[in-house]
Amino acid sequence: MPKKKILNEIKLSFPSLSENERFSRLAVSGFASQLDPQVDEISDIKTAVSEAVTNCIVHAYKKEIGKIELIARIYEDNVIYIKIKDHGCGIPDIKKAMEPLFTTSPEEERAGLGFAVMESFMDKLRVLSKEGKGTSVIMTKKLRTKLDK
Amino acid sequence: MGLKIYDEVEEKSKLTAFISGEIDHHSAKEIRKEIDINLQKLNPTDLYLDFSKVDFMDSSGIGLVMGRYKLQSERGGKVFIQNPPPLIKKVMLVAGINKLAKIVSIDVPLSQMQKAKESAENSDKPSIHTQADIDVHKNDDDKSNQKTSEEVDGNAEEKNS
Numbered sequence: 001m002p003k004k005k006i007l008n009e010i011k012l013s014f015p016s017l018s019e020n021e022r023f024s025r026l027a028v029s030g031f032a033s034q035l036d037p038q039v040d041e042i043s044d045i046k047t048a049v050s051e052a053v054t055n056c057i058v059h060a061y062k063k064e065i066g067k068i069e070l071i072a073r074i075y076e077d078n079v080i081y082i083k084i085k086d087h088g089c090g091i092p093d094i095k096k097a098m099e100p101l102f103t104t105s106p107e108e109e110r111a112g113l114g115f116a117v118m119e120s121f122m123d124k125l126r127v128l129s130k131e132g133k134g135t136s137v138i139m140t141k142k143l144r145t146k147l148d149k
Numbered sequence: 150m151g152l153k154i155y156d157e158v159e160e161k162s163k164l165t166a167f168i169s170g171e172i173d174h175h176s177a178k179e180i181r182k183e184i185d186i187n188l189q190k191l192n193p194t195d196l197y198l199d200f201s202k203v204d205f206m207d208s209s210g211i212g213l214v215m216g217r218y219k220l221q222s223e224r225g226g227k228v229f230i231q232n233p234p235p236l237i238k239k240v241m242l243v244a245g246i247n248k249l250a251k252i253v254s255i256d257v258p259l260s261q262m263q264k265a266k267e268s269a270e271n272s273d274k275p276s277i278h279t280q281a282d283i284d285v286h287k288n289d290d291d292k293s294n295q296k297t298s299e300e301v302d303g304n305a306e307e308k309n310s
Contacts, residue, residue: 018175025205043205043236050207054174109181109212110174113244117208120243 004075008034012070016061016086018054024070025049031072032080037143044121045080045141051114052084052137058105060088060135078143082122083136090131098127164193165231167278169202172210181213183277185220194226198250199257201232210237211244218249229253
């Protein structure tokens with residue numbers, strides 16, 4: 001991840017309740033607002049966070065309620081970093097899981113597009129997972145600076 | 150409500166679901182349920198999902214469209230995505246859902262929009278307002294037509310704490 005200076009950081013921890021999907025994206029959006037982002041940038045970030053947190057709820061903790069940890073950082077040069085970590089079941093085949101339209105929960109009408117959306121809405125996406133241990137999703141996005149706007 | 154024949158020749162009927170608020174995994178279940186109740190009740194040829202009052206959507210919204218597409222396909226019907234705002238449309242295009250359900254821009258009568266808007270303002274939570282234009286041959290008594298338009302606003306009184 002970026003070898004830049006961390007300017008600000010928040011850490012959140014919450015149970016994998018679907019009510020927290022909205023809370024988590026609003027929390028990150030509130031944190032990112034200090035970068036004075038554009039409406040489309042905030043929307044991209046909210047969507048990506050929502051996808052990652054939903055994955056924890058739907059997949060990682062499929063049959064239980066577990067802890068989701070969220071870290072958001074602001075690095076210099078207007079870069080936002082978001083890490084979403086669970087201690088759930090893990091992903092046996094990350095490459096497969098990241099294929100668009102692949103889902104293990106079709107009965108819940110999951111589209112299988114979570115990672116595809118995260119990838120296209122953020123600049124970088126990294127997924128680390130270990131079966132039985134959990135998964136971490138790390139995303140970064142460089143926001144347009146005031147000069148760009 | 151007035152009776153409007155969508156396509157007299159082919160005897161088509163149309164159901165429009167006005168969705169408002171935020172669509173995520175949490176809220177999608179409720180929205181899905183409401184739409185499916187009306188789909189089953191009215192059996193329309195065309196289902197229009199109006200997104201004009203949706204202010205957030207993740208891939209759960211794509212799952213919602215895909216699921217309704219599947220239901221409609223099984224019955225020989227179609228699904229249309231009506232008036233999505235630019236940021237919602239962006240998610241749809243990334244997903245390529247427009248290959249299954251055509252994105253259309255339609256002028257919605259003010260009275261219909263008002264009802265959708267009111268239900269959105271009453272709650273942070275998503276709500277649905279459905280409006281049906283049902284084929285005259287299937288529904289020719291006034292009472293049943295009146296029943297086709299109804300407002301469903303889940304948990305309007307509740308507030309997030």
